[in-house]
Amino acid sequence: MDDWLEIGTIVAPQGLKGEVRVASESDFPERFEQPGKRWLLPPNSVQVQEVELLNGRYIPGKKIYVVQLAGIDHIDRAEELRGYKILVKKSDRPQLEEDEYHVADLVNLEVYHQLTGENLGIVTDILSAGNDLLEVTLHQQPEREEKPEPDLSKVSRKSKLRKLKPKQRKPATLLIPFVKEIVPIVDLKTGRIEIKPPPGLLEMNEK
Incomplete structure (x- = not known):
C-alpha cells in the first residue's frame, strides 16, 4: 500500500441513483470533482x-x-460501498x-523547539480549525497523579464491571498553529519541524 494515497472514505449513499457521500481527507477539490481514474479499497482488504x-x-x-462512480447506478450498489476507501496513486500529486x-508528509515528523533545541514530540495528526493545527504527541509525558484504589465493598455487583473498567489514558499532546510565524522551518528531507512558540503556547495547549 506504499504506492497509494487515501483521499476519502465512502460513508453513505446519496439519493436513489447510486451517488455516494465521501468524507474527504484531501485539501484538493479536484480529487472528487475532476473525472478520471480512482481506486477503491474494501474494508479489511489490501486489494485495490x-x-x-x-x-x-x-x-x-x-x-x-x-460523487458518482461508473457502474454504480442504484442505491443498493452504493450501499455496498459503505466503508470503502478512495485512493489515488502517490505519484499523482497536485503541484x-x-x-x-501534503498532510501525509507532515505526519511522523519530529518537532523541535527552535530556541532550546529540545525534541518535543512527533506530529500525529493535522486538525482543521480555521488555521490548520499540528497535533504533536509529546516524547516526555507529564506525570499524572495516581488515584486511590476504590472501595469494592461500596460498589454493587451489578455496576462493578461498568464502573471499575479501567480507562485507557490518551497520551498528552500539543496543538501548534501551522503558520509561518510559529512553524518557520519544515524540512521534509530530514524529517524535522522547528517551532518558535509564543510565550505560554506550550503550557496552554498541553493536555
Whole structure:
C-alpha cells in the first residue's frame, strides 16, 4: 500500500441513483470533482479496485463530497460501498505552492523547539480549525497523579464491571498553529519541524 494515497472514505449513499457521500481527507477539490481514474479499497482488504469517477460536488461546511462512480447506478450498489476507501496513486500529486505541504508528509515528523533545541514530540495528526493545527504527541509525558484504589465493598455487583473498567489514558499532546510565524522551518528531507512558540503556547495547549 506504499504506492497509494487515501483521499476519502465512502460513508453513505446519496439519493436513489447510486451517488455516494465521501468524507474527504484531501485539501484538493479536484480529487472528487475532476473525472478520471480512482481506486477503491474494501474494508479489511489490501486489494485495490480501479473505478472511474464521473463527477462530484462539495457539500459546504461538512467536508463531504457527493460523487458518482461508473457502474454504480442504484442505491443498493452504493450501499455496498459503505466503508470503502478512495485512493489515488502517490505519484499523482497536485503541484503545491511554496510553503504548502501534503498532510501525509507532515505526519511522523519530529518537532523541535527552535530556541532550546529540545525534541518535543512527533506530529500525529493535522486538525482543521480555521488555521490548520499540528497535533504533536509529546516524547516526555507529564506525570499524572495516581488515584486511590476504590472501595469494592461500596460498589454493587451489578455496576462493578461498568464502573471499575479501567480507562485507557490518551497520551498528552500539543496543538501548534501551522503558520509561518510559529512553524518557520519544515524540512521534509530530514524529517524535522522547528517551532518558535509564543510565550505560554506550550503550557496552554498541553493536555
